[in-house]
Amino acid sequence: xxxxxxxxxxxxxxxxxxxxxxxxxxxxxxxxxxxxxxxxxxxxxxxxxxxxxxxxxxxxxxxxxxxxxxxxxxxxxxxxxxxxxxxxxxxxxxxxxxxxxxxxxxxxxxxxxxxxxxxxxxxxxxxxxxxxxxxxxxxxxxxxxxxxxxxxxxxxxxxxxxxxxxxxxxxxxxxxxxxxxxxxxxxxxxxxxxxxxxxxxxxxxxxxxxxxxxxxxxxxxxxxxxxxxxxxx
Amino acid sequence: xxxxxxxxxxxxxxxxxxxxxxxxxxxxxxxxxxxxxxxxxxxxxxxxxxxxxxxxxxxxxxxxxxxxxxxxxxxxxxxxxxxx
Numbered sequence: 001x002x003x004x005x006x007x008x009x010x011x012x013x014x015x016x017x018x019x020x021x022x023x024x025x026x027x028x029x030x031x032x033x034x035x036x037x038x039x040x041x042x043x044x045x046x047x048x049x050x051x052x053x054x055x056x057x058x059x060x061x062x063x064x065x066x067x068x069x070x071x072x073x074x075x076x077x078x079x080x081x082x083x084x085x086x087x088x089x090x091x092x093x094x095x096x097x098x099x100x101x102x103x104x105x106x107x108x109x110x111x112x113x114x115x116x117x118x119x120x121x122x123x124x125x126x127x128x129x130x131x132x133x134x135x136x137x138x139x140x141x142x143x144x145x146x147x148x149x150x151x152x153x154x155x156x157x158x159x160x161x162x163x164x165x166x167x168x169x170x171x172x173x174x175x176x177x178x179x180x181x182x183x184x185x186x187x188x189x190x191x192x193x194x195x196x197x198x199x200x201x202x203x204x205x206x207x208x209x210x211x212x213x214x215x216x217x218x219x220x221x222x223x224x225x226x227x228x229x230x231x232x233x
Numbered sequence: 234x235x236x237x238x239x240x241x242x243x244x245x246x247x248x249x250x251x252x253x254x255x256x257x258x259x260x261x262x263x264x265x266x267x268x269x270x271x272x273x274x275x276x277x278x279x280x281x282x283x284x285x286x287x288x289x290x291x292x293x294x295x296x297x298x299x300x301x302x303x304x305x306x307x308x309x310x311x312x313x314x315x316x317x
Contacts, residue, residue, distance in 0.1 A: 036286045096296050208307065
């Protein structure tokens with residue numbers, strides 16, 4: 001039953017990604033000013049939104065770990081696994097954002113990169129979570145999970161700064177398309193394909209974050225068994 | 234099976250990334266900055282359309298290269314429930 005449900009979900013995700021691609025390439029009209037390069041938005045913006053969602057998952061997992069680490073170790077371990085899975089999948093999507101953005105910028109602005117507020121804060125966000133993952137990977141000792149949880153919480157503080165950066169500071173990055181005040185917004189013919197792609201990439205993100213959570217839980221259980229064995233010996 | 238899938242996804246990811254880099258490197262040359270002196274707006278649009286197309290396809294390919302590369306890495310770490 002569980003296998004059937006997972007297979008059905010994978011099929012839905014594949015169909016959504018295919019439909020999202022079709023909407024982005026064949027249904028959405030060409031932008032009058034930017035031409036075909038505009039269509040990068042259908043992968044770039046959903047990736048940014050999904051990255052934010054998974055950094056929020058990491059934040060909640062980190063808070064959960066710090067809350068339960070003394071009172072309920074089992075819940076704390078589960079929360080820690082969610083924190084790690086959220087951070088890692090968030091970094092994957094943020095990497096997509098940091099690469100597709102400059103490809104668009106090269107055509108639209110004539111440059112790959114500029115130290116604009118939105119770009120810089122996004123790069124800082126990516127670096128914070130990469131350092132979180134490096135800490136998890138290379139540090140050892142009983143305090144690693146606690147330190148990682150604290151770093152995960154501080155990292156998440158950058159998410160609202162990234163979101164607000166092109167509202168607070170008007171620099172090179174385009175003004176916000178949604179919720180950006182008068183004159184912002186998008187035609188329905190472009191908006192609907194964007195929503196399909198957001199849904200598709202979110203569904204894909206849920207799939208890979210669930211896989212990553214499972215891998216981490218397996219590793220935690222194996223480590224617990226090893227520790228028990230060592231104590232028994 | 235797991236190893237095969239992991240290798241397949243990694244190869245697909247590398248192929249997509251290489252394809253993206255090739256597309257951008259092999260894109261037609263951009264018109265000179267003073268293009269209005271040499272061509273009309275319509276001619277300029279015709280010249281830049283294939284360049285924009287190459288970059289857009291490259292962006293899509295790189296997105297998939299990253300996602301499939303990560304999936305390949307996850308597949309490598311994956312252990313069936315019975316073994317877990």
